Amino acid sequence: MKAKIGMLLFIAYLVQALLPWEWHAMTELQTGESYKKWTGLLLFSLILFQWTLVIARGVYEKNGKEKEGQVNLHKWAGVLSPVIFYVHSASPSYGFLLFLTIIFFANFILGFLNDLPFELKKLRYFNLWLGAHILFSAVILLLSVLHIWVVFAYS
């Protein structure tokens, strides 16, 4: 269910980014400096929220049902993230921001691999997958901070 919704949202983002079609009302909004900053903050908050799973696991050592609930919330937030991404940015631009967009969606797809019947649950594969997911997430965080720094340095 989650995987299907996520894939649909991803394809929708991809189609509108690749085709010459655009939703004018949205791209018009996105020319606003203030709009860009507030929606950017929203997207950045979502990314930070995804990282709270590390705190839940490492610091509070949540387990069982409690952790299950938090992981579920993490998955839903992740699945719906293309909507927030699109609200902030409908076209991935080029260069550095294009790279950030690609890594963001690669990590999004990676998230779903966990729900495929690959027996990822077997510990060895799970750790490999989680390592890749955390590495991608760290790169996203780093590039986002760099992007925000550039935005404020030049405004």
Ligand code: HEM
């Ligand atoms: C507080 C956080 C953020 C602020 C204030 C912000 C602000 C901005 C601004 C002002 C622009 C337009 C300037 C330009 O074209 O260079 C922009 C573009 C962009 N931002 Fe952000 N941003 C934030 C977070 C993020 C995050 C977390 C991502 C992705 C993970 C992201 C992805 C992009 C992309 C791909 C573009 C280029 C395409 C476009 O202009 O629509 N931003 N951002």
Ligand code: HEM
């Ligand atoms: C904005 C995108 C995302 C970011 C930044 C992100 C970040 C992270 C981080 C940092 C962890 C490690 C937390 C930990 O367990 O210590 C994690 C774990 C995980 N993520 Fe994501 N994630 C994102 C999207 C997704 C998506 C789309 C899915 C799947 C639908 C997903 C599924 C998972 C799962 C299953 C775990 C492992 C939880 C566990 O420990 O059992 N994530 N994520």
